[in-house]
Amino acid sequence: MNQNTTIRRLRHDDADAVRELDKQILGQDRSHTWDQYVERFLAVSNLDSLILPPWGAHVADHDGQIVGFIFAERQSRGYGLPPGARIVAIAVHPDYRRSGIAAQLMERLCEECRGEGIEELYSVLRSEDERDQDFLRSAGFDDASIKVFVRKP
Numbered sequence: 001m002n003q004n005t006t007i008r009r010l011r012h013d014d015a016d017a018v019r020e021l022d023k024q025i026l027g028q029d030r031s032h033t034w035d036q037y038v039e040r041f042l043a044v045s046n047l048d049s050l051i052l053p054p055w056g057a058h059v060a061d062h063d064g065q066i067v068g069f070i071f072a073e074r075q076s077r078g079y080g081l082p083p084g085a086r087i088v089a090i091a092v093h094p095d096y097r098r099s100g101i102a103a104q105l106m107e108r109l110c111e112e113c114r115g116e117g118i119e120e121l122y123s124v125l126r127s128e129d130e131r132d133q134d135f136l137r138s139a140g141f142d143d144a145s146i147k148v149f150v151r152k153p
């Protein structure tokens with residue numbers, strides 16, 4: 001990762017920059033539904049009444065430009081599951097990829113999880129999304145040992 005890139009918490013005034021980056025990536029890479037999750041995070045981060053930024057939200061800042069972000073949310077502890085968190089979105093600007101920025105964002109989230117006693121971090125992908133799986137595997141994710149059941153309502 002370039003020396004001028006730092007990983008820091010999402011700030012209230014980052015919302016527009018993250019939204020712009022997400023829009024750029026969306027056209028190229030993402031399913032059109034993903035922006036709703038990102039938008040939900042940004043709507044919360046925009047709230048002036050929040051004293052702290054939302055949990056699990058970090059950005060990569062390159063000389064004042066937002067070039068990547070990771071958003072995660074805590075999962076409920078119900079039904080005997082260990083305390084966990086789910087990655088809602090991770091993305092890096094196309095010009096800044098393959099230089100370890102996503103790996104650094106993930107490491108920062110892992111540090112935050114360790115500090116909170118969160119034992120498992122999840123990412124849910126369609127099985128055909130092979131390219132994203134390459135990144136996740138390199139970031140230390142394994143196939144889940146839990147079963148996910150799904151049906152159309």
Ligand SMILES: CC(C)(COP(=O)(O)OP(=O)(O)OC[C@H]1O[C@@H](n2cnc3c(N)ncnc32)[C@H](O)[C@@H]1OP(=O)(O)O)[C@@H](O)C(=O)NCCC(=O)NCCS
Nearest residue numbers: 029090091092097098099100101102103131132134135138
């Ligand atoms: C996936 C994404 C976040 C990776 O960001 P990045 O900053 O380029 O990733 P890193 O540089 O930290 O990559 C770390 C490792 O992941 C793997 N990896 C990352 N991108 C990869 C790709 N396109 N193909 C294969 N392996 C990849 C490699 O092992 C890489 O290490 P290396 O560069 O030394 O070989 C980025 O490509 C992106 O924003 N994609 C669009 C949004 C998206 O698909 N999000 C993923 C949902 S999980």
